[in-house]
Amino acid sequence: MNTILRIADTDVAFEAAPGQDVLSAALQAGIDLPYSCRKGVCGNCAGSIAAGQVHPLPGTTLEHPACAPGEVLFCRAAPSGEVTLAPRHWQRVDASARRRLTAKVFRNTRAAPDVSILQLRLPAGKRAKFRAGQYLQIVLPDGSSAPTPWPIRRRRAMA
Ligand code: FES
Numbered sequence: 001m002n003t004i005l006r007i008a009d010t011d012v013a014f015e016a017a018p019g020q021d022v023l024s025a026a027l028q029a030g031i032d033l034p035y036s037c038r039k040g041v042c043g044n045c046a047g048s049i050a051a052g053q054v055h056p057l058p059g060t061t062l063e064h065p066a067c068a069p070g071e072v073l074f075c076r077a078a079p080s081g082e083v084t085l086a087p088r089h090w091q092r093v094d095a096s097a098r099r100r101l102t103a104k105v106f107r108n109t110r111a112a113p114d115v116s117i118l119q120l121r122l123p124a125g126k127r128a129k130f131r132a133g134q135y136l137q138i139v140l141p142d143g144s145s146a147p148t149p150w151p152i153r154r155r156r157a158m159a
Contacts, residue, residue, distance in 0.1 A: 003079040007031070008050040008086045021057055022074040022085065032093040038075045043067065045074040052083030100139075101128055 002015040005025060014029030016022065023045050026033050035045040043066025054077035056062045062072035074087070103120035111117050118138075122128060128136075 004082045005079055006082070006084045007090060008084050012092075016079050019057075019078055022054065022077045022079060022083070024075075025079075026074070026085075026090075030093050032091050033074060033087050034089055035075060040064065040073055040076045043073065046071040047074050047085060047087035048072075049077075050084040050086040053080045054078060054083060055080055099128075101126060 002017055004013055005016055005022060006013045012031065014025060014031060016025035023033055023035055023038065027035075033045060033047065036042040037044070040060050043064040046064060046067040048068075048071050054062065054072060057076050057078055060076040062077055064073050067073065074085070101122055103122050105118055106121040107117075107119040109117040109119075130136075
């Protein structure tokens with residue numbers, strides 16, 4: 001049975017599937033909350049629970065040094081019953097504006113031992129429009145996704 005999530009002091013409400021974390025449910029509903037890693041590492045998704053209860057996803061914790069007193073990591077929090085959120089920041093986004101494109105890795109260059117520069121090739125006639133500062137979420141064929149969104153850089157012109 002789905003859980004109802006609300007944003008405090010608004011009429012915004014959305015559902016979370018059983019076992020789904022608060023951040024994923026919000027993003028799926030077109031509610032943009034601050035986040036980066038979605039793995040409990042960065043602390044960017046910290047926010048407060050105004051009413052109701054959340055519990056940590058299995059094997060994780062709700063706490064992080066970036067959390068102020070009373071805050072939890074929304075990417076690690078599964079709601080129990082009806083929950084009212086008080087995020088640090090939020091905005092509505094047009095979920096239909098998100099696009100999923102299939103691309104092939106054209107080149108993988110190791111810029112450092114822990115940094116790769118991936119050049120992706122889109123199918124003929126497909127373009128990925130983006131604005132400065134946007135990120136790309138890479139989803140692999142098995143459905144898993146890269147732990148961190150990738151910054152997008154326009155391909156340099158080839159000489
Ligand atoms: S998004 Fe990084 S800790 Fe939640």
